[in-house]
Amino acid sequence: xxxxxxxxxxxxxxxxxxxxxxxxxxxxxxxxxxxxxxxxxxxxxxxxxxxxxxxxxxxxxxxxxxxxxxxxxxxxxxxxxxxxxxxxxxxxxxxxxxxxxxxxxxxxxxxxxx
Amino acid sequence: xxxxxxxxxxxxxxxxxxxxxxxxxxxxxxxxxxxxxxxxxxxxxxxxxxxxxxxxxxxxxxxxxxxxxxxxxxxxxxxxxxxxxxxxxxxxxxxxxxxxxxxxxxx
Numbered sequence: 101x102x103x104x105x106x107x108x109x110x111x112x113x114x115x116x117x118x119x120x121x122x123x124x125x126x127x128x129x130x131x132x133x134x135x136x137x138x139x140x141x142x143x144x145x146x147x148x149x150x151x152x153x154x155x156x157x158x159x160x161x162x163x164x165x166x167x168x169x170x171x172x173x174x175x176x177x178x179x180x181x182x183x184x185x186x187x188x189x190x191x192x193x194x195x196x197x198x199x200x201x202x203x204x205x206x207x208x209x210x211x212x213x214x
Numbered sequence: 215x216x217x218x219x220x221x222x223x224x225x226x227x228x229x230x231x232x233x234x235x236x237x238x239x240x241x242x243x244x245x246x247x248x249x250x251x252x253x254x255x256x257x258x259x260x261x262x263x264x265x266x267x268x269x270x271x272x273x274x275x276x277x278x279x280x281x282x283x284x285x286x287x288x289x290x291x292x293x294x295x296x297x298x299x300x301x302x303x304x305x306x307x308x309x310x311x312x313x314x315x316x317x318x319x320x321x
Contacts, residue, residue, distance in 0.1 A: 137312075144312060144314050145249070146312060147309075147310035147312055150308050150309075150310070159309050161309070200262065201257075201262070201302075202268065204256040204257060207256055
């Protein structure tokens with residue numbers, strides 16, 4: 101069965117970088133792109149970006165586009181999101197989700213402390 | 215940039231029909247999706263392509279579309295349907311946007 105297993109919670113200082121991983125299994129990795137979605141405490145869902153796991157092509161929201169990188173590691177069937185120059189407003193749960201949003205990871209809490 | 219607008223809250227009694235709307239210019243040309251999220255859980259897709267229901271989603275959940283508005287309808291809402299609901303669409307099929315979310319209360 102399809103599984104998306106995300107890395108554990110992170111606590112970072114303002115200005116630091118964070119890398120969140122999403123290990124996939126149960127399907128052909130390069131067949132489905134992967135979205136990243138975040139949710140700040142007490143707030144709604146926010147689309148962060150997307151990576152085509154076959155071509156490596158990426159898209160991201162205007163809010164983070166100059167600070168975010170998405171990486172696809174095919175042999176490891178894992179996607180990564182790296183967010184740099186962290187701000188307090190980046191504090192959120194970060195989810196990975198398959199392209200059709202059929203499957204989601206359980207989320208990774210990222211806390212940015214000042 | 216695009217926006218999707220939802221009511222902040224909707225309240226119904228058990229067994230009544232709940233309707234949640236989502237409006238935005240992008241919906242005139244792109245499909246909408248609906249997600250249900252309960253506290254502490256990842257979102258669950260309940261409608262895609264405006265009207266399609268994923269396998270395993272109860273039949274009481276349905277979707278419709280008209281112009282720049284998509285609507286999620288829960289016919290005969292149950293207490294367990296109480297959750298936050300989010301609409302979503304995507305420009306050029308890759309750059310996504312969520313609505314602000316609607317808190318559905320069933321009591």
